[in-house]
Structures are given as C-alpha cells and as structure tokens.
Amino acid sequence: MGQAIPHVVSVSWLRDHLGKPGLVVVDASIDFTVHDDGEFTLAPGRTAYATAHIPGAVFADLLTDFADPASDQPCTAPESERLAAAAGALGIGDGVRVVVYDQHDGMWATRFWWQLRLEGFDDVAVLDGGLPAWRAADGEVSSSVVPPTEATFTPRRRPGLIRSTDEVKAAIDDDRSVLVGVIDPAVYRGDAAVFARPGHIPASINLPIDQIRDPRTGTLRPTTELRTLFAAAGLLDPGTTPVTYCGGGIAATAVAHALALVGRDDVAVYDGSLSAWTADPTLPLVLGEHPR
Numbered sequence: 607m608g609q610a611i612p613h614v615v616s617v618s619w620l621r622d623h624l625g626k627p628g629l630v631v632v633d634a635s636i637d638f639t640v641h642d643d644g645e646f647t648l649a650p651g652r653t654a655y656a657t658a659h660i661p662g663a664v665f666a667d668l669l670t671d672f673a674d675p676a677s678d679q680p681c682t683a684p685e686s687e688r689l690a691a692a693a694g695a696l697g698i699g700d701g702v703r704v705v706v707y708d709q710h711d712g713m714w715a716t717r718f719w720w721q722l723r724l725e726g727f728d729d730v731a732v733l734d735g736g737l738p739a740w741r742a743a744d745g746e747v748s749s750s751v752v753p754p755t756e757a758t759f760t761p762r763r764r765p766g767l768i769r770s771t772d773e774v775k776a777a778i779d780d781d782r783s784v785l786v787g788v789i790d791p792a793v794y795r796g797d798a799a800v801f802a803r804p805g806h807i808p809a810s811i812n813l814p815i816d817q818i819r820d821p822r823t824g825t826l827r828p829t830t831e832l833r834t835l836f837a838a839a840g841l842l843d844p845g846t847t848p849v850t851y852c853g854g855g856i857a858a859t860a861v862a863h864a865l866a867l868v869g870r871d872d873v874a875v876y877d878g879s880l881s882a883w884t885a886d887p888t889l890p891l892v893l894g895e896h897p898r
Contacts, residue, residue, distance in 0.1 A: 608810065609637050609678075609891070610705075611703045611705070611729050611730070611731045612731055613719070613731055613732065613734075613778040613863060613866045613867050613871075614731055614733075614734050614826065614863075615705055615731045615733060615734065615736070616733075616752060617733070617735065617739050617743045617745060618654070618735055619706050619739050620660070620733055620740070620758065621743075621745065622704055623705075624661065625661075625662060628701065628702050628703055628857075629702070629703050629704075629705065630658055630664065630667075630675070630697050630698055630702050630703070630704050630754075630823070631662055631663040631664070631705050631706075631707075631725075631738075631846075632663060632664055632666050632696065632698075632704060632705070632706040632707075632718060633655045633659045633663045633664070633666065633705075633706075633707060633709070634649070634665075634666045634668055634707070634708050634714045634715050634717065634718040635650075635654050635655055635665075635708040635709040635714060635737075636648055636650065636668060636669065636708070636710075636712065636714045637649040637651045637653070637654065638651070638710070639666075641654050645716075646667060646870050647709060648680055648681075649669070650665075650667045650668070650669050650670065651665075651708070651709060651714075651870055652665060652667070653788065654709050654721065655709075656749060656751065657695055657749060658737075658747040658748070658749060659737070659747060659748060659751070660707065660737065660745065660746075660747065660748070661746055661747070661748040661750070662748075662752055662841070663707075664697065665697045665860050666677075666692075666696060666718055666730065667692075668681060668714060668717060669681065670803060671688075671692035671695075672689060672692050672718070672721055672735045674688070678882075679794060679854060679855070679858060679878055679881055679882060680854065681717065681781070681854055682702065682855075682856060682877055682878070683721060683724060683765075683768060683855075685854070686725055686761035686763050687761070688734065689721060689725055689759075690725065690759040690760070691759075691762060692759040692760055693757075693759040694756055694757050694759040695754065695756055696754050697712075697754035697755045697756060697757050698727070698757060698759055699757025699758045699759045699760070700757075700758065700759075700760060700874070702729070702757065702790055703729045703730075703731075704722065704729060704730040704731070705720045705730075706730065706732055706733065706847065707732065707733035707736040707737055707776075707836065708736050708737070709736060709737040709738070710736065710738075710878075711736070711819075711824065712732065712735070712736050712819075712860060713738070713856045713857050713859065713860045714817070714823070714856065715733065715736060715858045716732055716860040716863040717733045717855075717856050718730075718860040718864070719731070719732050719859065719863055720767070720862060720863070720875060721833065722874035723764070723767060723871075724763065724764055724767050724768055725759075725761040725762060725763055725764075726762025726763065726764055727759070727762075732825055732863060733775070733826050734825045734827040735823060736749075737798055738745050738824055738825070739823065739825060741880055742781050742823075744804050747787075751821075755763050755880070757765060757782045757798075760832070762845060766847075766874060767833040767872075767873070767874055767875065768874060769849050769874045769875065769876045770876075770877070770878070771878055771879070771882050771883060771886070774849065774876050774883070774888065777806050777849055778809045778890075780848060781844060781846070782845070782846055782848050783810070783848075783849050784809060784811065784840060784841060784843075784847070784848050784849065785807055785809055785810035785849050785850070785851065785876075786811055786812075786813050786814070786848050786850045786861065787807065787810045787815060787840070787851055787852070787880075788813055788815045788850055788857050788858055788860070788861045789806070789812070789815075789851075789852055789857070789880070790814055790852070791812055791814060791854065791855075792884065793806075793880075794806045794812040795893065795894055795895060796891070796892075796893035796894070800851065800880075801855065801880045801881060801884040802881075802884040802885050803884040803887070803891055804891065804893065805891030805892050805893045806880075806891065806896070807851065807880075807890075807891070807892070808890050808891070808892050809896075810851070810896065811831075811839060811840075811896050812895075812896060813839050813841070813861065814887075815852070815857045818832060818860065818861060818864040819834060819836065825889065826864060826867070829867055830865060832865075832868050833863050833868045836864075836868060836870070837862070838867060840897055841865060841870065842869075842870065845882065847872060847874060848862075848865060848870065848873045848874070849873070849874045849875070849876055850862050850873060850874070850875055850876065851875070851879040851880065851883075852879050852880070853879055853880050853881055854878075854879050854880075854881045855875060855876065855878065856881045858876065858879060859875055860873045861873075862874075862875055874894030
C-alpha cells in the first residue's frame with residue numbers, strides 16, 4: 607500500500623485504491639433530523655448506508671458502538687477498551703489503512719477520524735466531500751453489505767487530544783491554550799438560544815465551521831487558504847495548543863482535522879462542548895463578540 611495515508615484523500619485517490627488489500631473504508635453516517643419545534647434527533651445512519659454506500663464499505667455506529675453508554679451526551683468518546691472492540695469488529699487493526707466518509711457534511715467522518723487518532727491510530731483519512739463528492743464524480747454505489755473481517759485493534763490513548771470540562775475551565779486563564787468555538791456566530795454571541803444557556807466560553811474565539819469548506823462543493827478549502835485562515839486566528843503559534851469546541855464535540859473535530867492538514871495535529875477537542883458546559887449553571891458564559 608506504500609507510504610502512510612494522509613489526513614484527507616480525494617475521490618480519485620479512493621477510486622484508485624478501492625478494493626486493495628489492507629484498506630478499510632468506513633461509512634460513519636448519522637441520521638440528523640430537525641423537528642418543527644427546533645429540537646433534533648440523532649440516529650445511526652444504517653438505512654442510508656443500506657440504500658447506497660461506497661462498495662465494500664463497512665458501517666460504524668457512532669451513537670452506540672463508538673460512544674460511552676453511561677454518558678448523558680449522545681456521542682461521548684468511550685473508554686479505550688470499548689473503542690478497540692468496536693474498531694476491531696470492523697476490521698480495523700494494526701497494518702491496515704482506513705478511509706472514512708459520511709453521507710452529509712463530513713463532520714461525522716472527522717469525528718471517527720478523531721476517535722481513532724485519540725487511541726493512537728494514525729493511518730486514517732477522511733474522504734474529501736464524502737459520499738456526495740463520490741457520487742458527483744460518478745462513483746459506483748452499492749447496497750450489498752460485506753461482513754468485515756475482524757482484526758485486533760491496540761488502543762494507545764493520547765490524553766492530549768481530548769479535554770474535559772474541568773480542563774477547559776482551567777484553560778480559560780492559561781495562555782498556552784487557545785479555546786476555539788466553531789459554532790455559528792449568532793450562537794457564539796448568545797443571540798440564538800440553542801443550548802441550556804446562551805453565550806460562549808470565556809476567552810474563546812469564534813471560527814465558524816463553514817469557513818473551512820467550499821460552499822459549492824462541500825470539499826475542504828485549499829491548504830494554502832486554510833493556513834491563512836488559521837494563521838489570522840492565531841492558531842498556528844507553536845507555543846499554544848488550540849482546543850476546539852462546538853455543541854456536542856462533532857463539528858469541533860472537523861476544525862481539528864482541517865488544522866491537522868496544515869501541520870497542527872496536536873489540536874485537542876472539548877468532547878462535552880457547549881452541551882456539557884451550559885448544563886452546569888456554575889460555569890461562566892460570555893455574551894457578544896470576543897475582543898480581538
């Protein structure tokens with residue numbers, strides 16, 4: 607298979623490598639439904655996967671197999687042993703490469719990318735543009751499900767890639783950390799009431815997730831543009847560590863992934879994000895813009 611896989615691969619790369627030994631393609635789709643009252647529900651995207659997926663892809667259930675069942679949040683990263691068992695059951699283990707995609711905007715794919723990297727597995731890439739880009743390029747899709755060949759996944763947890771609520775609280779006054787809210791500006795300012803309480807985490811800057819993608823294609827902006835974006839936000843300073851957060855730790859992984867493309871593969875993700883932070887009335891929130 608050659609040299610190590612990059613953090614992102616194109617449709618043409620996957621087309622050239624699909625079906626080769628040692629490559630595991632993963633569909634990490636989630637069914638995201640917004641209801642009339644503004645509430646939303648999440649469900650594993652098994653129906654969409656069963657209808658059409660990249661040939662040979664296996665399905666990863668991020669809400670069950672790759673989540674902590676004891677958590678109040680729907681997608682909390684599980685203990686290492688649980689993730690290792692789930693990954694191994696999909697055929698992910700030593701000596702294989704993984705390409706992950708989803709059927710929507712890519713955030714669920716980057717969540718899976720981050721979870722594997724959290725456990726020390728680096729040979730994982732996100733398909734740029736996901737299934738929409740694959741289909742736009744006339745890529746073949748299938749409804750046939752191929753049972754995976756189980757593998758042994760050895761977890762090697764990297765604590766530096768994840769932050770707890772207490773650690774984020776401590777980071778507010780720590781010049782070595784840069785807290786990055788990748789949420790919509792209206793939510794960041796507190797103009798939109800989405801979570802238990804409005805506002806953003808003190809000292810955090812706002813870098814909305816939609817800034818990292820081309821709105822026409824859904825693919826990532828060129829690396830040169832991403833580097834300019836992140837440099838302007840002060841996220842490329844080697845003396846600091848970016849810590850991304852969003853609503854529930856999903857979109858935060860997309861910006862962490864984009865930062866990895868420009869060399870910042872040390873970015874931490876606040877897994878609980880605003881869902882956990884706003885649920886605790888003792889934790890501070892700030893309304894309005896962050897002073898630059």
